[in-house]
Amino acid sequence: xxxxxxxxxxxxxxxxxxxxxxxxxxxxxxxxxxxxxxxxxxxxxxxxxxxxxxxxxxxxxxxxxxxxxxxxxxxxxxxxxxxxxxxx
Numbered sequence: 001x002x003x004x005x006x007x008x009x010x011x012x013x014x015x016x017x018x019x020x021x022x023x024x025x026x027x028x029x030x031x032x033x034x035x036x037x038x039x040x041x042x043x044x045x046x047x048x049x050x051x052x053x054x055x056x057x058x059x060x061x062x063x064x065x066x067x068x069x070x071x072x073x074x075x076x077x078x079x080x081x082x083x084x085x086x087x088x
Contacts, residue, residue, distance in 0.1 A: 014087055015048045028087060035086060040065070044079055 019027040024042050026035040037045065043064070047057055054076070061072050 012048060015045060015083065018045060018049070018087075020045060031087070033086075041079060044076070045083070 017028065017030060019029060020042060021027075022042075024037050024039070026037055026042075026045065028034070044057070044061075047060055057076055058069065058072050061067075061076065062069065065072070067075070
């Protein structure tokens with residue numbers, strides 16, 4: 001059971017159970033809820049499902065997208081908080 005540490009903890013096992021479609025559709029088979037994410041959110045969830053830690057994630061995002069380190073970190077943490085809020 002992995003956890004990605006932010007201001008609040010996101011259980012990676014929870015993220016790994018999410019089913020993703022290429023169109024940005026996200027389905028949680030445990031709760032039965034579905035969500036949609038944009039291309040960046042889809043990419044981020046895929047990275048999380050590959051056991052990324054926060055530092056690795058920030059590095060990969062900096063390689064894929066434009067933005068300063070602090071901006072990237074803030075956006076990643078905000079997205080992770082949204083995932084945590086919706087899934088739990």
